[in-house]
Each structure stands twice: as C-alpha cells, then as structure tokens.
Amino acid sequence: MKLYFIPFACSLATRIAVIEAELDADFVQVTPDAVLADGRPFRTVSPMGYVPALETEAGVTLTEGAAVLSYIADLAAEGVLAPPLVSDERYRMTMWLNFVATELHKSVFAPLMGRAAGPEERAAAKARAARPFAVLEAHFTEGRPFLVDTFSVADAYLLAVLNWCEHAGVPIDEWQAVKAWRGAMRRRPSVAQAMAEEMPLLKAA
Ligand SMILES: N[C@@H](CCC(=O)N[C@@H](CS)C(=O)NCC(=O)O)C(=O)O
Structure with a gap:
C-alpha cells in the first residue's frame, strides 16, 4: 500500500493510523511541483491534487481522508482503529470523520492555511x-478521551487538523478541554512517533 502525504498535512492521520495498527505502508511524499518520482503528475493518482491518497497493489485507489482512513481502519485488527462494523459507535466514527472534514478542515482551516484567501474570507473562516x-469542547469537557468509545482514525484526523491552530491563528486557548485533549493525544506513542517522523520532512520542505 502506498500512502501519499505532505508533512504535517491532514495526511498525518494516515501515518498515525499505520503506526498505531502496526501496518505496512510506503509513504510517498508529494512535493510542491506535484510530480511523482516516476514523472507522473500527482493528479493522475488524486484528481484534486490532494493528499491523503492511497494506492494498493490490488489496484484500489482512494482519495478523501474519511475514505482513506476508513480503509486503513478496516485493514487493522478489529477495535484498533475503529469500532466494529455495523455498530452504533462505528457510525459515530463516520459522523466524526465527516465533522472534522467539513466543519473544521474545509470550513475553518483551509482558508486560513494558504495565502489565497483575503482578509474578509479569513475573518469569516x-x-x-x-x-x-x-x-468539541462540550464533548471533551465530559472527560471523554476519544471521539468515540475507543481510539479511532477520527481522533487521528482531528489531531492532524488541531495541529494547525497556531499557524492558522485559531485561538485554541479559548477551548481549554480541546487544548488539553490535543496535548494528551500528542503524548500517545503512535502520534508522537508520526509527528517525529514528519517534523524533519516539514523543516526540509
Ligand atoms: N477533500 C479532501 C481535502 C484534502 C486536502 O485539503 N488536502 C490538503 C492537505 S491538508 C492538500 O493536499 N493540499 C495540497 C494542495 O492544495 O495542493 C479530503 O477530505 O481529504
């Protein structure tokens, strides 16, 4: 399985998942020119040009973080990255994956992470x-350690997105339970390892 990534992008969640579940994956870094080592444009893999993207030797190609993370979760032993299939908690995990993708990643952070948005759009974001x-604050104030009952790929995705708060100017200090959750999640061994692996790549990029 190949996983296309950009250091500290949302694709960090896929690295956390792979480490957490002790899966095998080749991580392929997408460089700013978006041309792969074999000369193919990255858009031949991911039509929008976005990471994460996944390619398997069996010919499965997937984009969209929620789908890629769900696929990885199903490769792992049951309960490691997701609640059992067809359980209420599994649907809740899907709910949270979509919440992170739409209400946080695209709605709030995407306009704040690049330079394309003007001041009005940034203020609206x-x-x-x-x-x-x-x-999220209400959820974590109740003392829950995860988005669903156990650690899941939704936590990995949320952590990847919350990592951007300072860069994006989103005042995480206003949500102390969310900030505390982020701190605890960063101490989780799979998360700490994934961040340590990508940090030198980020600095070199
Ligand atoms: N709809 C996609 C969005 C993914 C996305 O925005 N990825 C960003 C990194 S966090 C990206 O690849 N940006 C590269 C670019 O815009 O060229 C998803 O949910 O996975």
Whole structure:
C-alpha cells in the first residue's frame, strides 16, 4: 500500500493510523511541483491534487481522508482503529470523520492555511470556528478521551487538523478541554512517533 502525504498535512492521520495498527505502508511524499518520482503528475493518482491518497497493489485507489482512513481502519485488527462494523459507535466514527472534514478542515482551516484567501474570507473562516469548537469542547469537557468509545482514525484526523491552530491563528486557548485533549493525544506513542517522523520532512520542505 502506498500512502501519499505532505508533512504535517491532514495526511498525518494516515501515518498515525499505520503506526498505531502496526501496518505496512510506503509513504510517498508529494512535493510542491506535484510530480511523482516516476514523472507522473500527482493528479493522475488524486484528481484534486490532494493528499491523503492511497494506492494498493490490488489496484484500489482512494482519495478523501474519511475514505482513506476508513480503509486503513478496516485493514487493522478489529477495535484498533475503529469500532466494529455495523455498530452504533462505528457510525459515530463516520459522523466524526465527516465533522472534522467539513466543519473544521474545509470550513475553518483551509482558508486560513494558504495565502489565497483575503482578509474578509479569513475573518469569516475564524468566525466559523466557534460552533464546531464549542461542540468539541462540550464533548471533551465530559472527560471523554476519544471521539468515540475507543481510539479511532477520527481522533487521528482531528489531531492532524488541531495541529494547525497556531499557524492558522485559531485561538485554541479559548477551548481549554480541546487544548488539553490535543496535548494528551500528542503524548500517545503512535502520534508522537508520526509527528517525529514528519517534523524533519516539514523543516526540509
Ligand atoms: N477533500 C479532501 C481535502 C484534502 C486536502 O485539503 N488536502 C490538503 C492537505 S491538508 C492538500 O493536499 N493540499 C495540497 C494542495 O492544495 O495542493 C479530503 O477530505 O481529504
């Protein structure tokens, strides 16, 4: 399995998942020119040009973090990266994957991470943080260590996105339970290892 990534992008979640579940994967870094080592444009793998993207030797190609992470979760032993299939908790994990993708990643962080958005769009994106962060704050204030009952790929995705708060100017200090959860998650061995592996790549990029 090949996993296409950019250091400290949302694709960090796939590295956390692979480490957590002790799976085998070749991580392929997508460089800013988006041309792969064999000369193919990355868009031949991922039509939007986005990471994460997954390719298997059996010919499966997937994009969209929620789908890629669900696929990886199903490769792992049951209960390691996701609740059992067809359980209520499994649907809750899917709910959270979509929540992170739409309400946080694209709605709040995407306009704040690049340079394309002007001041008005940036201000609107920051304002949109209040509602989803309040939902997370309520969830973690109740003392829950994870988004669902056990660690899952949804936690990995949320952590990858929350890592961007400082760079994006999203004031995580306003949501202390979310900040504390991020700190605890960063101490989880799979997360610490994934971040340590990508940090030198980020610095070199
Ligand atoms: N809809 C995609 C979005 C993924 C996405 O935005 N990926 C970013 C990194 S976090 C990316 O690849 N950006 C590269 C680019 O915009 O060229 C998903 O949910 O996976």
